[in-house]
Amino acid sequence: MSANMDETVSVGYEAWADALRSERVLGVSCSDCGATYGTPISVCHDCGSQDLELVDLPTDGTLYSVTRVAVPPTGFEGPYHVGIVQLGAARVTARIETAAEDNPEIGDPVVLSGVMEADDGHPAPVFEVETD
């Protein structure tokens, strides 16, 4: 047992959230098999290793899927777009904004544009559709 029983937290949510507030998007990479995940988990799904490291994901990528939420939960003002962005080998759920009037579409290029914090201190990444 390690001296610091909480040390696994350093690759977990708090580190992810702190980094996001600095406009870095962290995933984890398995030191044993190299698998990469878009959000922190404690055990590698591919090989079972517990040796996972936080890694910076690219802050630009493409839209893997996207929807316009017209009926929001309490605490949110709609409508808005939520999507899954492909960042290198990993995918992350994010708020999607678009400068153009067009709705964002699958395959659109996106870039991290900020961080929102509408949900009890839980940050979420915001990506913007890149226009030509």
Place this chain on the structure above:
Amino acid sequence: MTTFGVHESSLPELFATAALSAYDDAGVDPADIDAFYFGNAMGGQTENDTHLAPTLATEVGLAGVPAQRFEDACATSANAFKNAVQAVEAGIHDTVLVGGVERCTPETGKGTGEMTRIFASASHRQYEQPTGLTFPGVFALLTKRHMHEYGTTEEQLAHVAVKNHGNGTRNPRAHFGSETTVEEVLDSPVVADPFHLMDCCPFSDGAAAVVVTSDDSAASFDDPVDVTGVGHATDLVPLGLKPTLHATQAARDAAAQAYEQAGVTADEIDFAEVHDCFTGAEVLASEAIGFFEDGQGGPAAEAGRTALDGDRPINPSGGLKAKGHPIGATGVAQIVELTEQLRGEAGDRQLDDPQRGLAHNLGGDAGTTVISIMEARA
């Protein structure tokens, strides 16, 4: 089971309505029941009501027996059913009551925004909820990817709603009892694109219950049907970790388990009740259980192949879309529909002498799926 719709009754009294009719149907007394397997997904959030298993057991004359509550979002009571079947199969209990209850309508005092937030609690707390993702949104993301991959259209999705509403008019317990049209679906307001309001199941109140007994004891019951397979699998959560979003892999894995246990293939299943919380979910499910090739679920719905008179009937009950979706009751309500169809007791929605049916109950962001196969007793 109860009607699905709006109920003023408390959770215990609503559940009792379903449980007493299950006792009556099976010809059992509470003294014959060895255990209680129960599902309720959100009573703590919606009605400040938890530790419901012994409360409901007390309500229906079962105080004293082991009673356990399951929670797996929308797959809540299918998981209760799975555990009940396995316990009976293992000889731990001989005869058990399985059921679920939920209230989701404004009878709970919660409005659309509050309920939308409670439903969203089944998505990842840290990595999804802070974006404002909703459950229509979750299934919209899955369906949009399917549309992108295969060319599935909004019109094809609307045909699912039209078919299920039509079936629902033949089901006296359905929440909705009216027909709809493709035009009405497409003209209804957008909830989360591609889903219009009429692509979405309603918020419903209701309860369902069944009695599960051992193979040996079943002969002494009136008109039993056989459970020949129950598969259960999970997928990675949140959505971003799932390798192929629109595959709903847990459903494929659970179906493979159930088919192997039953010794059958998808082609030998006469009909299915699937988890059509949104029209797109039925299309994805119809492919995941092997009724259609990947990408053919949309065209099959449009062509009428899943209708009551089609070659692969899906959701003869009206499904979640028309019958309604009281979350924790839905899985067992599917088992009730399979039972009535296999007995030939489904009235105006009765299929032509089905011998084998499948129930597909999905929870959360497709992170859980339970697949059950049932057969008419020879």
